[in-house]
Each structure stands twice: as structure tokens, then as C-alpha cells.
Amino acid sequence: MDGWSYKTVKSHPPAAHPNCQFSKTDVKERVEHMLDHVKVQAEHTEGRITETFQKLHWFLQEEEKARVSALRREEKIKSKRMRRNMEDLRGAIGALSNTIRATEQEVRGNNVSFLRNYRTAETRIQESLRLDDPQEFFGDLIDVPKHLGNLSSLTWTKMKETISSTPVILDPNTAHPHLVLSEDLTSVRYGKRQKVPKNPERVDYYRCVLGSEGFRSGSHLWDVDVGDNSHWGLGMAAWLDYRKKDIRSGLWMIKLERDGYSAMSPSDKTRLPQVRRRLRKVRVHLRCGRGTLSFFDLESGAHIHTFTFIFKNTLYPYFSNGNRSPLRVLPASSSTKIPPLILMVLLLTMAVLLSALIMI
Numbered sequence: 001m002d003g004w005s006y007k008t009v010k011s012h013p014p015a016a017h018p019n020c021q022f023s024k025t026d027v028k029e030r031v032e033h034m035l036d037h038v039k040v041q042a043e044h045t046e047g048r049i050t051e052t053f054q055k056l057h058w059f060l061q062e063e064e065k066a067r068v069s070a071l072r073r074e075e076k077i078k079s080k081r082m083r084r085n086m087e088d089l090r091g092a093i094g095a096l097s098n099t100i101r102a103t104e105q106e107v108r109g110n111n112v113s114f115l116r117n118y119r120t121a122e123t124r125i126q127e128s129l130r131l132d133d134p135q136e137f138f139g140d141l142i143d144v145p146k147h148l149g150n151l152s153s154l155t156w157t158k159m160k161e162t163i164s165s166t167p168v169i170l171d172p173n174t175a176h177p178h179l180v181l182s183e184d185l186t187s188v189r190y191g192k193r194q195k196v197p198k199n200p201e202r203v204d205y206y207r208c209v210l211g212s213e214g215f216r217s218g219s220h221l222w223d224v225d226v227g228d229n230s231h232w233g234l235g236m237a238a239w240l241d242y243r244k245k246d247i248r249s250g251l252w253m254i255k256l257e258r259d260g261y262s263a264m265s266p267s268d269k270t271r272l273p274q275v276r277r278r279l280r281k282v283r284v285h286l287r288c289g290r291g292t293l294s295f296f297d298l299e300s301g302a303h304i305h306t307f308t309f310i311f312k313n314t315l316y317p318y319f320s321n322g323n324r325s326p327l328r329v330l331p332a333s334s335s336t337k338i339p340p341l342i343l344m345v346l347l348l349t350m351a352v353l354l355s356a357l358i359m360i
Contacts, residue, residue, distance in 0.1 A: 075142060078142065085140075166186050169185050169212045170209050170210075171201070171210055174201045174209055176202070176208055178190055178193050179208070180194070186329045187327060188321050188326060189324055189327065191324065208233065209319050210237060210319075214315060218288055220286045221284060223329070224284065225281050225330055229325055232256055232322065233254070236251070236315040238312070239315070252264070254295050261279070277297070291309055292308050293306065
């Protein structure tokens, strides 16, 4: 299966009866179509859930193996060191025993000779009794805190480094029949028309897909990789206008078409001649409190366009793609990075403020 595309469901029901919105046959076929689609969705989603958890299980198993392996290596190293210390200790004890026996023989054999060499014998015995400093035995036990300390937290942190999350998830139930979504619901491309039901959420008059979560308050931003696509649109769509099948009356977006870049709102369409370099990554920043929707060139930090309007309805992220190469929502980690130009402006502003404070 190529992303969220469905090819096993029935075709669209026939046109409605001229004397009513839907005939009984139409309604029956529409419901059957929805039921078939729900079954396919459930099977596909279950497969994705199983696959995702299998990857997580594999990660935990590999992490467990690595941890146990590190513990076994430490055990081997410290056991070897302890055995070597034991051998050194046995050697020292053997040397002391030999010295004692030699001294006993000298005492028995010739007392005058022993007394004459007493200092030498005393020094030899003291050297034999001088064992290793006990401090050298420190650290020979297993470093338990290293292996168990914050184990769950450290494993979770490491797992998060291998997992990416996106600020916006695409909703396949809103996708135009010609749009194909990726398995992780983060990218969309144009493709062959799919046999999907005409559910109320689906946009079948614009080749677009909406985000799964709407916004009415707060500040939200996400980055989109549009690549080399030559026909795309990004923005926000108002929920009520969307439900009325009049999405254009509640749509604010920037787009690229044959005649170049432009900004479109319910009341106006404006050319964007200031965009001279090709946009490949775009940042979308919605600030509900200020009533602004801004777009930036993520690579350079340059401002593209800002809409200012009063939010009356819930707004949903809007994505349109007329090319077969995907348009992709970037992971959240990249969405928190400040573009180079904006960072430079901030640094210069801070430097000016600091100089003014010094002069005061």
C-alpha cells in the first residue's frame, strides 16, 4: 500500500435522484462504501500500530542487550583484576614464608652469625610484610549506580533521540482523492485519484488536505519542506467555511503557481514580487492572540508575508500539492531552531541595547 491510499473499496455511488438529494439506493450504496472504507482503514491502522510498537520493542531489546553487555564486561574486567590481586597476595605470602623459614634456619644454625646479621634479617622480614596499599583495592566492586541510576529516564531520553514528532499531523479523512499521504501522515503528494468515500470532512473541490488539529488560541509554528515542487499552497482554513464547502471564503495562504508566488485571503490575492529566490523550506507561524499568520523562508529567515485578521472560527493548517514529489512537514526539533537571518538580527539588536546601557 502506497501511504494512505485505498484501492480495495467500492467506487463512488451514482449521482443523486433528480427529485431528492439522495435516493434510497444512493444512501444504501454510500453507507456500504463507508463501511468498506472503515474496515480498510481499521486494518491498515492496526498494521501501522503493530509495526510501530515492534520498532519500539526492538529498540528496548537492543538497549537491554547493550546494558547487560556493559555489565558483563565490567564484571569480567574486575574479576580478572581481583584474581590478579589474589595471585600477587599469594606470591607475597609465599615470599614471607620463605623468609621466615630462612630466618629460623639461621637462628638454629649459628646464633653469632644471626646476631651479626640481625639488621639485615629484620629489613628482609619487613619488606616481605609490606603488602600492597589497601587503596588499590578501591573500585573493584561493580559500579551499580552507573548501571541502574535513572535507568528508565536515560533509556527514555535515548529513545526520544531516535523518534521524531511533527507539530502538525495530516488528516487523511480530509484529503482530496488525488492526494496521497505518507504512512506517518507527515507528507502529501499528488497521485492517481483514489476511491475514497464522500465523507463530510473530505475536501473534494480543492486539491488539499487539512491538519488533524485546529487552533483557536495560543501561538503555533511548523516548518514545511516544499522542495522543488512548482505547484503548492500553505496556510490556514476556517472550520465553518470548510464545512460549508466554501473553503476559499475562509482561507489564508501563500502559494506557488505558474505565474509565481502569491498570497491569497478571502478578500484579496496579492503577488509576492519580493520573493526572488526559490522557496524550499517555509515556516508557518500562527499567533491567535495577535491575529496574525506569518510565513518565513526557513533557510534565510527572510519574511515572506503576514496576514492580519480577526479569528472567528477554529483554524486548521492547510496544505496543497499539485506535484508528485512530496510536500513534507518537518520534525518539531527543526521547528524550534531560529533561522540564521533572524538570529543575526536578534544578536545585533542585543548588541545595540548593550552598547546603549554601557553609555548610560
